[in-house]
Amino acid sequence: xxxxxxxxxxxxxxxxxxxxxxxxxxxxxxxxxxxxxxxxxxxxxxxxxxxxxxxxxxxxxxxxxxxxxxxxxxxxxxxxxxxxxxxxxxxxxxxxxxxxxxxxxxxxxxxxxxxxxxxxxxxxxxxxxxxxxxxxxxxxxxxxxxxxxxxxxxxxxxxxxxxxxxxxxxxxxxxxxxxxxxxxxxxxxxxxxxxxxxxxxxxxxxxxxxxxxxxxxxxxxxxxxxxxxxxxxxxxxxxxxxxxxxxxxxxxxxxxx
Numbered sequence: 462x463x464x465x466x467x468x469x470x471x472x473x474x475x476x477x478x479x480x481x482x483x484x485x486x487x488x489x490x491x492x493x494x495x496x497x498x499x500x501x502x503x504x505x506x507x508x509x510x511x512x513x514x515x516x517x518x519x520x521x522x523x524x525x526x527x528x529x530x531x532x533x534x535x536x537x538x539x540x541x542x543x544x545x546x547x548x549x550x551x552x553x554x555x556x557x558x559x560x561x562x563x564x565x566x567x568x569x570x571x572x573x574x575x576x577x578x579x580x581x582x583x584x585x586x587x588x589x590x591x592x593x594x595x596x597x598x599x600x601x602x603x604x605x606x607x608x609x610x611x612x613x614x615x616x617x618x619x620x621x622x623x624x625x626x627x628x629x630x631x632x633x634x635x636x637x638x639x640x641x642x643x644x645x646x647x648x649x650x651x652x653x654x655x656x657x658x659x660x661x662x663x664x665x666x667x668x669x670x671x672x673x674x675x676x677x678x679x680x681x682x683x684x685x686x687x688x689x690x691x692x693x694x695x696x697x698x699x700x701x702x703x704x705x706x707x708x709x710x711x712x713x714x715x716x717x718x
Contacts, residue, residue, distance in 0.1 A: 470536055470602045471611060472680045478602045479680030481536035482673045484618045487578075489666035491527030496583075496672075498522070500539035501547060503672025504531040505576055505583040508546040524548075524583035529667070530646070530660055531583065532618050532629060533574040536602045536680075541574030541588035542566060550585040551577075551657045571601055573629055573642045580661035581652060587644050592631075597639045599631050602680075611683060624648055624663040 472478055483502040487493070497507025505524040525531070533540035542565050543549045549565050565585060574588035592599045605611055615632040625646050630638040649659045669689045673682045 470680050470682050471605050472602075478536050478604075479673070479675035479682070481534050481540060481601070482671060482682055483531050483533045483540070484669070484671055485525060485531040486529040486620060486667050486669055487525055488527035488529060488664035489668045490664070493668070493670065494526055496522055496525040496528075497545070497547075499674055500537065500542070500545050502531075502533045502535070502540050502674045504528065504533065505540070505547050524579060526579060527664075528578040528583060528661075529624070529664060530578055530620065530627065531576040532627070532642075533576065534601055534616075535572045535574050535588070536570065538568030538570035538572060540576075541572060541585055542568055544568075548576075548582040548584045551581065551652075551655050551659065575627060575642065575644055577659060578661040581649075581655055581659055586646075586658050586660075587642070589642055592641060595641070597633050599633070599639075599641070608683075613683075613685065615686075624660065 470478060470481070480499055481502055483504045485504050495503050497503070497505055497509075499507065499509060501507040501522070501524070503525075507522045507524075535541055539545075540547075544566075569588060569591060571591045571593055572589045573592070575586040577584045577586055589595075592601065599614065601614075603610075603612065615638075617628075617630040617638060619628045619630070620626075621628060625648065627642070627644045627646060628640055629642040630640050633639050645658060647656055647659045648661065648663045649655050671684070671687065
């Protein structure tokens with residue numbers, strides 16, 4: 462399955478960027494209910510004052526029901542942390558804690574974080590460094606004074622090899638896709654036999670979704686050409702099709718949803 466999107470987060474010059482957005486896969490047998498706001502990017506569990514102040518609820522949220530995998534485009538850098546009591550990482554295969562190696566108490570702005578599904582408590586699998594520090598730097602967020610100044614970035618999220626490989630690609634200034642995250646996955650049934658890169662057992666049917674979160678700031682996320690392709694489209698064809706799409710859909714949400 463390949464999901465292609467062309468996202469950009471924009472704010473007014475005097476406004477801080479929002480938290481970011483997520484692309485996620487979940488079991489179609491479950492009714493969709495948005496998960497935590499703010500640093501959870503609408504995907505993972507969350508405990509915090511935004512829920513209480515905004516929605517008049519307890520401030521505690523479970524993550525997305527039936528979730529298989531969540532890819533967080535983490536503008537603010539908190540999705541890949543344990544802030545707001547989000548689940549950290551499971552033990553790595555070598556017995557050490559991934560959370561200790563990765564420093565999950567510290568934010569990593571402008572990064573991509575991969576979180577597991579509901580059966581694994583939406584735990585952190587991995588996260589990238591700040592994408593602007595890589596050999597082909599990219600920035601997820603832009604500050605613009607008018608819509609005419611927006612420079613869209615084309616991204617592809619690919620779930621491959623029967624749910625055992627996740628790849629995130631972003632097109633560079635030369636028009637070539639660069640891989641910014643590639644992670645092997647281990648589908649498993651329970652926490653008892655899970656390792657750091659475990660995901661729940663592969664469901665027979667999938668849905669794909671997106672969620673946006675502002676946190677305590679105010680950002681717009683402009684998206685066009687959000688397209689989903691299943692395993693009936695081979696990789697070569699998908700590349701051709703995704704690069705020739707002309708449909709335009711623009712949304713400007715103000716909260717996770």
